[in-house]
Amino acid sequence: MECKELLLQISDYIDGTLQPKEHLELEKHLATCPRCRTFVNTLKTTISLCQSLYEVPAPVHRSLHNFLRHEWEIHRVQVSIGIPKFPFVELTEHDKQIDISIELPGITRKDITLRVAPDHIEISGFNKKPEGVYYLNEMNYGPFSRKFKLPSQIDFSRAQANLKNGILKLILPKI
């Protein structure tokens, strides 16, 4: 092996990724060539010197965590209002029925699942994000659900549901 060849393989040699045969040949050469030995030593030292790690300064660490906590809170509030997580609900009780309005802007009928029981109701679904490359992306998509207890027992065989202009209206006659 010549010094030139060693130069090409030196990085693999240091990383231990050379084939056994090549590794052996290179070591044979190193045993007889002080110049290449020096080269290998100085290259290894170069790598180890570059490894010295900086600590994140304590004030930087603190302000990073405070900043992220603050941003997280803002983000949480943004996603928890309106669609998708928890749609807003209005419920009024009358003598013979309960009226419920649920804000579901942009949602179609097939995207809504309504589960009912005599004393509670659950609305859930998924608001799919349209494909596209977004220049601005502030709308909320994903799953949504609301579950709440009803103030009176309901006769669901006579219940009516109607989705219009982004509001789901439920008229639920009492038993």
Place this chain on the structure above:
Amino acid sequence: MTKLSDRVLVKKAKNHDFEAFEELVTRYETRVYNLAYKMLGSQEDAEDILQDTFLSAFKSIAGFKEKSSFSTWIYRIATNACLMKLRTKQSRTVSLDNKSSIITKGIVDWSGNAEISLDRKELREVINQAVKLLPEMYRAVFVLRDVEGLSNSEAAKVLNLSVAAVKSRLHRARLYLREKLSDYFSARGKLPLLREKARK
């Protein structure tokens, strides 16, 4: 909390658990900071990248498909942020594409000097200046491999390069830096070297 795997923490963070996200930040902030410091050569820029990386991480964690590890994902965000910043700076770099640019002059064995006694602060500055002269992709490969300790295949995933491309860039970057450190140590000659305890 510290015993949980990254994968579990990611799941919790996706479920709006800030404590879980914060644990991931704590695990990776030193690595991101060092990556940015070595890539950009300034503490101020490193602080900006640190903040931008984790802000961007929590805003997009819901869409993180977990095809790669969290570590690869966060390195990718941080590296891209560094590369973007470098492009706006357009600083002077050397060309390493041509093999002849890596010359191997005067072989003096200074490896002992560096090990035994070291003026860390000055040397660190010399290293930072030399790394800054590496073209951006060589720099990114070198920092991910030799500073951050990623494997060839991990670095390849972060940078979207083939393993062969990572290896050849790493090889040239290392030879170039060795050359620069050789210049430094031969210029110092027999000057008394200061001993300074290395920060862990």
